[in-house]
Amino acid sequence: MTSPLEQKKIRITKPSMVTANRTWDGAVIYRTAAKGWSTNLSDAAIVRTADEARELLAESIADDVGAIGAYIAPVEVKDTGKIEPGNLREQIRSEGLTIDLTVPA
Amino acid sequence: MYAYDELDRTLINERVSEFRDQVKRRLSGELTEDEFKMLRLQNGVYLQLHAYMFRVAIPYGTLSSKQLRQLAHVARRYDRGYGHFTTRQNIQYNWIKLAELPDALSDLAEVGIHAMQTSGNNTRNVTSDQWAGVAPGEIEDPRIWSELLRQYTTLHPEFSFLPRKFKFAITASEHDRAAIKIHDIGLRLIKNADGETGFEVLVGGGLGRTPFIGKTIKPFVHGRDLLSYVEAILRVYNQYGRRDNIYKARIKILVHELGIEKFAREVEEEWQQLRDSALTLDHADIEEIRSRFSYPAYEKLPHMPDELKQAAHDPLFERWRKNSVFPHKVQGYSIVTLSLKPVGGPPGDATADQMDAIADLADRYSFGEIRVGHEQNLALPHVAKRDLPVLWKALDKIGVATPNVNLVTDIIACPGLDYCSLANARSIPIAQELTRRFANHDTANLIGRLHINISGCINACGHHHVGHIGILGVEKNGEEFYQITIGGRADENAEMGTLIGPAVPYAEVADVIEDIVEAYLALRDRAEELFVDTVKRLGVEPFRERVYATR
Ligand code: HEM
Ligand code: SF4
Numbered sequence: 001m002t003s004p005l006e007q008k009k010i011r012i013t014k015p016s017m018v019t020a021n022r023t024w025d026g027a028v029i030y031r032t033a034a035k036g037w038s039t040n041l042s043d044a045a046i047v048r049t050a051d052e053a054r055e056l057l058a059e060s061i062a063d064d065v066g067a068i069g070a071y072i073a074p075v076e077v078k079d080t081g082k083i084e085p086g087n088l089r090e091q092i093r094s095e096g097l098t099i100d101l102t103v104p105a
Numbered sequence: 106m107y108a109y110d111e112l113d114r115t116l117i118n119e120r121v122s123e124f125r126d127q128v129k130r131r132l133s134g135e136l137t138e139d140e141f142k143m144l145r146l147q148n149g150v151y152l153q154l155h156a157y158m159f160r161v162a163i164p165y166g167t168l169s170s171k172q173l174r175q176l177a178h179v180a181r182r183y184d185r186g187y188g189h190f191t192t193r194q195n196i197q198y199n200w201i202k203l204a205e206l207p208d209a210l211s212d213l214a215e216v217g218i219h220a221m222q223t224s225g226n227n228t229r230n231v232t233s234d235q236w237a238g239v240a241p242g243e244i245e246d247p248r249i250w251s252e253l254l255r256q257y258t259t260l261h262p263e264f265s266f267l268p269r270k271f272k273f274a275i276t277a278s279e280h281d282r283a284a285i286k287i288h289d290i291g292l293r294l295i296k297n298a299d300g301e302t303g304f305e306v307l308v309g310g311g312l313g314r315t316p317f318i319g320k321t322i323k324p325f326v327h328g329r330d331l332l333s334y335v336e337a338i339l340r341v342y343n344q345y346g347r348r349d350n351i352y353k354a355r356i357k358i359l360v361h362e363l364g365i366e367k368f369a370r371e372v373e374e375e376w377q378q379l380r381d382s383a384l385t386l387d388h389a390d391i392e393e394i395r396s397r398f399s400y401p402a403y404e405k406l407p408h409m410p411d412e413l414k415q416a417a418h419d420p421l422f423e424r425w426r427k428n429s430v431f432p433h434k435v436q437g438y439s440i441v442t443l444s445l446k447p448v449g450g451p452p453g454d455a456t457a458d459q460m461d462a463i464a465d466l467a468d469r470y471s472f473g474e475i476r477v478g479h480e481q482n483l484a485l486p487h488v489a490k491r492d493l494p495v496l497w498k499a500l501d502k503i504g505v506a507t508p509n510v511n512l513v514t515d516i517i518a519c520p521g522l523d524y525c526s527l528a529n530a531r532s533i534p535i536a537q538e539l540t541r542r543f544a545n546h547d548t549a550n551l552i553g554r555l556h557i558n559i560s561g562c563i564n565a566c567g568h569h570h571v572g573h574i575g576i577l578g579v580e581k582n583g584e585e586f587y588q589i590t591i592g593g594r595a596d597e598n599a600e601m602g603t604l605i606g607p608a609v610p611y612a613e614v615a616d617v618i619e620d621i622v623e624a625y626l627a628l629r630d631r632a633e634e635l636f637v638d639t640v641k642r643l644g645v646e647p648f649r650e651r652v653y654a655t656r
Binding site: 021023024025026027028064065068069087088089092093096097098099 | 131132133134137138152153154155156157200201202203204451522523524528531533534537583585
């Protein structure tokens with residue numbers, strides 16, 4: 001996994017959010033605009049510039065008791081405003097294992 | 106079975122209460138994640154995609170029924186009702202909560218199981234042949250020596266902060282079921298001309314980013330010198346190992362860079378100073394450990410009981426027996442492999458209910474003992490042949506009698522992108538699709554022994570390099586691609602597979618594997634020529650041609 005420090009150098013090219021795992025149980029969580037965490041991707045604060053992303057990440061990392069391994073990850077924001085995971089890894093984290101799905105032909 | 110002594114029990118219990126306190130301080134914020142990470146890793150706790158992952162050691166792959174029931178209990182109580190058996194005789198739980206981990210550890214401690222040294226830069230679980238102590242022709246039970254090494258390396262201060270992780274494997278049979286050539290130190294138990302027990306010592310094997318087959322560093326080390334010799338190796342490693350670069354830190358890189366001769370000289374020099382020290386084992390040390398291993402009171406049984414003769418008329422029973430039942434050193438008994446590779450299922454997973462049922466069957470038919478092998482299957486090591494027909498029915502009922510042991514659907518796979526935070530690509534769904542493609546038993550049987558190994562990234566937890574067919578997940582522009590190798594093997598003739606061509610996308614992997622298998626069926630010179638032998642005879646070219654001609 002890319003460390004948050006390295007990520008500070010990364011410019012974001014897509015709308016992004018900050019995600020982590022909840023310390024006490026490991027659940028996947030997303031940083032919200034209200035400076036809290038939610039287990040729903042739809043509650044995630046969306047950032048569109050590197051500065052915003054850096055700020056959101058810094059604030060997330062500061063919550064060392066609540067969350068572990070925070071990092072910036074891409075999302076897709078649909079025309080309807082619906083937020084979807086930006087890659088397969090985040091899809092699996094947000095929607096769960098793929099292994100009950102049938103394999104695409 | 107091995108009976109732990111008081112010291113072991115005290116150590117494990119102390120460790121649990123220590124960890125309970127650490128978790129409490131972590132959850133209260135007294136410890137930061139930076140401070141806590143090393144502590145959790147020392148107790149087998151990783152962070153994965155969805156949750157923490159908890160790895161528990163099953164030393165040399167031997168479990169009592171009581172221990173297996175406790176593993177089931179942990180799966181049910183603290184996880185989602187299943188566990189994953191790994192290639193290194195561990196079990197992993199995928200959904201465990203940090204806040205409940207101390208309770209899980211404490212429940213495991215009740216039956217002498219722990220997670221110490223299942224992660225981190227120390228000596229890991231010492232693995233062994235899953236048929237140790239029961240395989241015909243075995244020189245002696247290698248677990249005696251595994252246990253000696255386990256005791257010696259556990260929490261050894263000098264070996265708790267090595268440059269990188271360190272893995273031992275031991276076998277005492279000619280046919281290597283413990284994959285000793287791909288371990289940091291591999292030990293093959295042998296006898297010298299005077300009939301004394303010792304070891305051929307191999308060093309520097311390993312997979313991952315830079316795979317190497319282990320090399321023989323000393324053809325015979327006397328049993329009494331095992332610990333001093335191993336200590337000499339570890340000291341040389343500790344001194345020269347590359348701590349500055351994680352990719353170069355394993356002993357295999359050091360052995361490769363120094364060359365085996367120079368490395369051996371360094372070790373020899375170190376060893377001369379250690380060899381007649383307190384590390385020398387005397388007869389009593391060894392016998393003390395030996396006496397803690399108990400063996401079943403086998404009965405005198407016929408080679409071919411009536412029950413077996415009758416059952417032989419049932420083709421389904423025969424199919425399973427031929428595939429999953431192996432000779433035992435004692436007449437009238439068998440070793441039975443339980444396939445954790447059902448068609449369409451994730452390789453190596455077992456549910457809590459299955460584990461409980463297997464524990465009950467072990468009590469009834471295998472003197473309460475279960476084994477875990479590196480192929481991610483289980484075994485019952487002492488089954489009376491007369492019991493095979495009833496046992497088969499019972500195993501079939503709980504879904505662990507798929508007659509595919511060592512066949513194309515007996516796939517080794519790592520957790521891959523479905524669970525693992527280091528993954529490039531998924532492993533499990535590839536395995537599942539392949540088991541569906543080759544679900545027809547007659548086809549699988551016609552193909553014969555063929556090991557497919559799948560890893561979701563270059564760390565090679567699924568041993569892809571040494572699969573007869575190896576599948577490695579890579580990432581290309583955010584998409585899952587897979588590199589395919591053929592001709593690898595993990596046994597006494599261990600070899601790395603050769604890349605067959607450009608990586609293929611997720612959706613094409615199963616087709617490509619089918620093409621490779623079809624090419625093999627067309628190319629083999631007789632039905633008994635195994636896939637690996639055909640590849641060895643012809644090289645990869647004819648396979649490449651057939652697979653890529655139409656792509
Ligand atoms: C899901 C969490 C896991 C993580 C984070 C993980 C991580 C790693 C890493 C980083 C390595 C490479 C080490 C190196 O080359 O120095 C490695 C090697 C290995 N892992 Fe895992 N692993 C995981 C699961 C597993 C599982 C499920 C298995 C068994 C199926 C396994 C078996 C192995 C083996 C046998 C190697 C040895 C390859 C070698 O170095 O020779 N691991 N693992
Ligand atoms: S091989 Fe890679 S993807 Fe698979 S378990 Fe190991 S680290 Fe994870």
